[in-house]
Amino acid sequence: MPYVAPMENATEPAKPSRTLRWRMFWFLAGSGVNYLLIATPFKYLRTHHPELPVWLVSACSMAIATVFFFCWNYFVNFRTDSRKRDALARYLAAVAMLYVMSTTLLSIFKHFNAHLALNLGRHSLDLDVVATQLCLSWLKFIVYHKWAFPVAKR
Numbered sequence: 001m002p003y004v005a006p007m008e009n010a011t012e013p014a015k016p017s018r019t020l021r022w023r024m025f026w027f028l029a030g031s032g033v034n035y036l037l038i039a040t041p042f043k044y045l046r047t048h049h050p051e052l053p054v055w056l057v058s059a060c061s062m063a064i065a066t067v068f069f070f071c072w073n074y075f076v077n078f079r080t081d082s083r084k085r086d087a088l089a090r091y092l093a094a095v096a097m098l099y100v101m102s103t104t105l106l107s108i109f110k111h112f113n114a115h116l117a118l119n120l121g122r123h124s125l126d127l128d129v130v131a132t133q134l135c136l137s138w139l140k141f142i143v144y145h146k147w148a149f150p151v152a153k154r
Contacts, residue, residue, distance in 0.1 A: 037065035039129045058106040066099045091148040106132045
């Protein structure tokens with residue numbers, strides 16, 4: 001009688017490499033939304049409240065993006081086999097640390113503002129925000145993927 005491989009169990013967790021690919025996909029897809037959630041409030045606050053210091057405007061802009069992506073990452077992108085309650089403390093620590101780093105970096109870029117922007121017709125891309133994202137996005141992904149929401153080992 002020929003050997004027939006058993007069917008995979010539907011309740012079996014996804015392979016770590018497949019999980020990594022999905023996490024990377026959603027993380028990259030979210031980068032455009034993250035840009036808008038940082039750049040739009042920054043531009044609004046600098047235009048309508050020019051008396052505010054740049055560090056406060058940076059902090060407010062980063063806070064909007066951080067709150068949105070806190071929920072997104074916790075409930076959608078970085079699902080894990082560990083209980084959400086167990087991952088919450090690590091995730092809060094990671095978010096707080098990375099929020100401070102992002103705010104500080106954006107404040108530094110905006111303080112030494114060279115008014116660099118990529119004009120795309122009616123809209124322009126704020127390169128200070130893009131640089132902030134590029135400097136820290138790899139660190140955010142590693143911290144979330146490896147420490148805050150580790151993938152279950154097979």
